[in-house]
Amino acid sequence: MITQITNSLYDQLIADFELKSILSASSEPARLQQLRATAFEQFRLNGFPTTKVEDWKYINLAPFLKGEFNTEPTDEPLPGLDEAIAKATIPKLDCYQVIMVNGQYQAELSHIVPGEAIHISTLSSAINQPAFQSHFGKYIDLDKNHFAALNTALYRDGLFIEMAAKAIADKPLHIIHITTADSNLFLQPRHLFVIGAHAEISIIESFVSVDGNNDVAKLVVNNVSEIVVGEQAQLKHYYIQTGHPNTSYIHHTQIEQKSSSGYNNYKASFPGTGLLRNNLNVSLNGENIESHLYGIYLAGGRQLVDNHTIVDHLKPHCYSNELYKGVMKDEAIAVFNGKVLVRKDAQKTNAFQKNNNLMLSKTAVVDSKPQLEIFADDVKCSHGSTIGQFNEDALFYLKARGIGEDKAKALLIHAFAYDVTEKVPLPAVQAYINHLIEEGLGGSVMSDE
Amino acid sequence: MLIIKNLRASVEGKEILKGVNLEVKTGEIHAIMGPNGSGKSTLASVLAGNNNYEVTAGEVWLDGKDLLELSPEDRAREGVFLAFQYPVEIPGVSNINFLRTAMNEIRAYRNLPVLEAKEFLKMVKEKQKLVEFDAALTNRSLNEGFSGGEKKRNEIFQLAMLDPKLAILDETDSGLDIDALRIVSKGVNTLRSEKNAFVLITHYQRLLDYIVPDFVHVLYNGQIAKTGSKELALELEEKGYDWLKEEVKEKELA
Numbered sequence: 001m002i003t004q005i006t007n008s009l010y011d012q013l014i015a016d017f018e019l020k021s022i023l024s025a026s027s028e029p030a031r032l033q034q035l036r037a038t039a040f041e042q043f044r045l046n047g048f049p050t051t052k053v054e055d056w057k058y059i060n061l062a063p064f065l066k067g068e069f070n071t072e073p074t075d076e077p078l079p080g081l082d083e084a085i086a087k088a089t090i091p092k093l094d095c096y097q098v099i100m101v102n103g104q105y106q107a108e109l110s111h112i113v114p115g116e117a118i119h120i121s122t123l124s125s126a127i128n129q130p131a132f133q134s135h136f137g138k139y140i141d142l143d144k145n146h147f148a149a150l151n152t153a154l155y156r157d158g159l160f161i162e163m164a165a166k167a168i169a170d171k172p173l174h175i176i177h178i179t180t181a182d183s184n185l186f187l188q189p190r191h192l193f194v195i196g197a198h199a200e201i202s203i204i205e206s207f208v209s210v211d212g213n214n215d216v217a218k219l220v221v222n223n224v225s226e227i228v229v230g231e232q233a234q235l236k237h238y239y240i241q242t243g244h245p246n247t248s249y250i251h252h253t254q255i256e257q258k259s260s261s262g263y264n265n266y267k268a269s270f271p272g273t274g275l276l277r278n279n280l281n282v283s284l285n286g287e288n289i290e291s292h293l294y295g296i297y298l299a300g301g302r303q304l305v306d307n308h309t310i311v312d313h314l315k316p317h318c319y320s321n322e323l324y325k326g327v328m329k330d331e332a333i334a335v336f337n338g339k340v341l342v343r344k345d346a347q348k349t350n351a352f353q354k355n356n357n358l359m360l361s362k363t364a365v366v367d368s369k370p371q372l373e374i375f376a377d378d379v380k381c382s383h384g385s386t387i388g389q390f391n392e393d394a395l396f397y398l399k400a401r402g403i404g405e406d407k408a409k410a411l412l413i414h415a416f417a418y419d420v421t422e423k424v425p426l427p428a429v430q431a432y433i434n435h436l437i438e439e440g441l442g443g444s445v446m447s448d449e
Numbered sequence: 450m451l452i453i454k455n456l457r458a459s460v461e462g463k464e465i466l467k468g469v470n471l472e473v474k475t476g477e478i479h480a481i482m483g484p485n486g487s488g489k490s491t492l493a494s495v496l497a498g499n500n501n502y503e504v505t506a507g508e509v510w511l512d513g514k515d516l517l518e519l520s521p522e523d524r525a526r527e528g529v530f531l532a533f534q535y536p537v538e539i540p541g542v543s544n545i546n547f548l549r550t551a552m553n554e555i556r557a558y559r560n561l562p563v564l565e566a567k568e569f570l571k572m573v574k575e576k577q578k579l580v581e582f583d584a585a586l587t588n589r590s591l592n593e594g595f596s597g598g599e600k601k602r603n604e605i606f607q608l609a610m611l612d613p614k615l616a617i618l619d620e621t622d623s624g625l626d627i628d629a630l631r632i633v634s635k636g637v638n639t640l641r642s643e644k645n646a647f648v649l650i651t652h653y654q655r656l657l658d659y660i661v662p663d664f665v666h667v668l669y670n671g672q673i674a675k676t677g678s679k680e681l682a683l684e685l686e687e688k689g690y691d692w693l694k695e696e697v698k699e700k701e702l703a
Contacts, residue, residue: 392501397537400497401551401607402525402558411550415541415590 009065009186010047016071017153029127035137039152042142049146058335058367059306064248064275067218069186072156073102078180080210085109088176088206088240093428095174095204098159102179103189103223105159117167118201119160123190126160131194135228139256139283148252148279151224155190161203165196165230172202172236172426179247180210181217188222197230197258203237204429209244209272219247226254229261231286238266238429242436243273245301252279259286259315265293266424267307268433270440271300271329281310284318284346295324296420296433298440299332299364306335311353313346313376320350325420326357327413328364329441339371340383346376353383358390358416360409410441450475450646451615456507457671458495465491467671468507473615476643480657480682481650483668484690489650490534492668493619497531498524511615525551526558528614532604532621538593544586544603545573548610555611576609580636598629605636612640617648622656634659654686669697 017040021033028036048065049056085099098120099109105122113120126132142149159175179187195201209219229235243249257263269276282291291311299305311320326334336355357366370383390412398408414421417437424430451473458466465488473479483489495502496509498521509516516524539547553563564572577583582602584595592600601621608616618637622630637660641647649660657665657679665681666673669690674697675681685693 391537393537394539396499396521397533397539398542398547398551399521400499400525400531400533401547401611402522402555403547403551404522404554405520407550407554408522411542411547412539415539418541 009069012069013071013150013154014044020154031133032127032136036153039142039149040154042149043146043153046143046146046149053146055144055308055337058333059275059277059304064218064220067184069184069218069220070181071154071186071188073104073181073185073187078182078210080180081109081178084178084180084208084210085176088178088208090174090204090206090428090432092431093172093174093204093426095172098173098175100159100175100177100189102181102185103156103158103177103187103221105157113173117164117199118169118173119162119164121160123158123160123192124156126192129160129162131162132160132192135194135226135256136192137226139226139254140224140252145252145279147222147250148224151188151190151222151252155188155224158190158192160191161193163195163199163201166198167196168199169201172204174204174206177205177207178210179207179219179221179243181219184218186220186222189224191223191225193225193227195227195229195233195235198232199230200234201236202426203235204240204426205238206240206242207249207273208242209247211244215244215246217246219244221247221249223249224252224254227256229255229257229263231258232260233258234262236264236266236425238424239268239278240433240436241267241269241273241276243276245272245274245303247273248275249273250275250277253281255280255282255291257282257284257286257289257291260288261286262290264291266429267293267295268436269297269299269305270436271298271303271332273303275304277306277308279308281312282320283312283314284320285314287315287317289315289318291318291320292423293320293322293324294420294423296327296417296437297324297334298327298329298437299334300329300440301332302330303332305332306337308335308337310339310341311351313340313342313349313351315345316347316349318346318349320352322353323420324355325417326355326366327360327417327437328357328366329360331361331363333365334367336366336368336385337371338369338383339373340381342372342374342376342379342381344375347378349376349379349381351379351381355385356416357387358413359387360413410438413437413441450512452508452510454508456492456495456509457505458491458502459505460491460502464505465502465671466495469668469671469673471666471673473646473648475646476641477664478641478647478649478660478662480662480665481648481668482652482654482665482682482685485652487668488671489668490619493531493534493617493648493650496524496617497521497529522554523558525611525613526555530608530611530613530616532601532608532616532618534619534621534623536592536600536604538595539591540593542591544589544591547591548573548607551607552610572610576606579609579639580606581632582606597624598626601625601629601633605633609636609640613645615646615648616640617650619650620652621649622651622653630656631659654682657682667693669693
């Protein structure tokens with residue numbers, strides 16, 4: 001039954017690839033064509049993952065992929081873009097906005113970043129850049145990542161950002177990814193960010209749907225980002241994920257860190273998007289690297305939120321810390337699967353991981369699976385996971401001071417999320433995330449000025 | 450102000466309060482003493498509305514309002530304040546934000562305007578001074594990392610801020626050193642007035658050297674076994690509770 005349903009999209013994509021290879025055979029460099037062909041072969045063999053695949057065992061994709069899809073977005077402008085940009089704009093954040101619509105870079109809607117240090121373009125126009133040639137398609141295991149393989153085979157375009165060595169960004173970049181469709185659409189954006197040695201930047205990525213358009217159309221986004229953080233470079237990377245219930249996101253983010261670099265990821269997701277699958281894989285491929293992964297997911301409705309992370313310690317003397325917190329409402333389902341790998345050479349590794357969940361409803365479900373695989377013998381590692389409800393004593397204490405039930409709960413939810421939200425370094429982004437938490441909880445207000 | 454009639458309450462099916470009768474008038478201070486397990490803290494929890502306790506019979510009236518009908522937050526808004534025996538630590542909720550939320554919720558219930566930030570902070574300073582509570586509150590989580598004494602002082606500080614009609618102090622003196630006890634008592638003595646009333650639940654007579662009660666009640670086996678003046682506390686200190694237990698037994702037999 002399951003294979004039957006996914007067959008139609010699968011067949012369509014297979015046909016797409018064959019057509020595309022005939023049409024664009026000459027326009028792309030040989031290495032890229034070869035990469036696409038290999039990736040396509042992987043996907044052709046593996047197909048879409050079923051629940052029999054360990055990494056997908058909690059999610060039945062069939063209902064999300066069922067039906068007919070366009071696989072090429074139309075170039076016609078769809079209404080509602082301005083509203084979507086306004087909605088995703090973070091109040092009081094001084095930044096350079098980069099606007100993406102259905103995976104396509106919109107230079108005319110984006111801010112101009114002055115100077116030479118930060119280069120922003122479409123990915124398709126960057127294929128002759130040295131950074132593209134040395135990094136593109138080098139870091140993702142296509143055998144294990146069905147969707148990343150499919151994306152590699154068939155991606156059309158996306159964003160390319162290169163930051164020069166030793167450059168320090170004067171403002172953060174805020175990339176707003178807008179998706180919109182008036183009929184079923186299967187999108188495959190592809191991005192590459194290369195942060196040069198000793199460079200420093202904050203990149204915020206927001207994901208929004210255009211209101212209205214998605215009420216009838218199904219939208220599936222198979223997004224792949226490859227990010228290289230050079231030696232001694234610092235990247236603070238934010239994901240703010242919202243969207244329409246008819247939208248499914250499958251994100252694969254692959255981070256390649258060089259020696260003495262720092263990568264911090266702050267991921268916040270909110271009710272809306274029907275399916276949200278985040279693969280965040282960080283490869284600590286050098287010594288003295290530091291990585292911090294913070295996540296807050298507030299899930300509601302019948303939402304499915306699945307966070308898979310891999311922190312791969314390849315070399316000695318590195319530090320990684322991961323903290324994901326979930327607030328679960330209604331009939332939402334969340335999966336946390338965090339794997340920490342410490343390879344044989346990665347002596348003196350410090351690796352910590354924690355996942356905590358607060359259940360607000362009896363019908364919400366969390367599957368939490370922290371994993372440690374250690375092959376070195378001189379390391380300090382810990383992991384843990386909790387699933388709980390409101391602390392009744394705390395709730396009573398607040399109520400006994402005159403604070404009403406809803407407000408008391410809102411205070412406790414904010415307190416629960418605080419371990420993650422307080423880590424968000426940009427105050428405007430922190431305030432914005434707190435605001436989205438409030439909104440996601442359904443109007444409970446907090447007096448915090 | 451407070452009238453308790455034949456109050457019975459149980460926890461997990463076990464009856465703890467077995468018909469408590471008590472009347473507290475404005476301006477009065479009542480001390481409730483009694484051996485461990487006599488139901489002192491249960492009485493405090495039931496009055497504040499803790500739903501771990503089931504009220505099986507009786508009535509509680511606060512200035513003509515049926516207290517048992519009200520939610521814990523509405524009881525607080527009507528002017529009931531419980532100083533907890535074990536104040537809860539709530540990481541992530543700042544002391545100041547908590548207090549401001551509480552004050553504004555109570556004010557909204559009484560149709561009073563929201564307190565201006567400036568006024569509020571001025572009041573915080575003033576009341577902190579009153580209870581000699583100089584802990585920095587702004588950037589600290591509620592009771593988190595507070596010592597036992599600091600937590601108790603924070604309760605009295607909150608009491609000073611919220612200015613309740615009826616304050617119930619549940620073993621606020623336990624675990625306090627003599628300096629802290631003196632400060633807490635000074636706070637209560639400053640806050641007492643002709644408009645409010647205090648119920649002090651305590652195990653030790655020591656507190657009553659500092660706060661002089663109008664009445665002393667002994668709670669034993671879920672009932673008020675004896676009521677007297679402050680001298681009763683001294684008598685209990687000297688003789689313990691055994692003579693009282695005997696007296697109760699004799700009464701039961703008779």
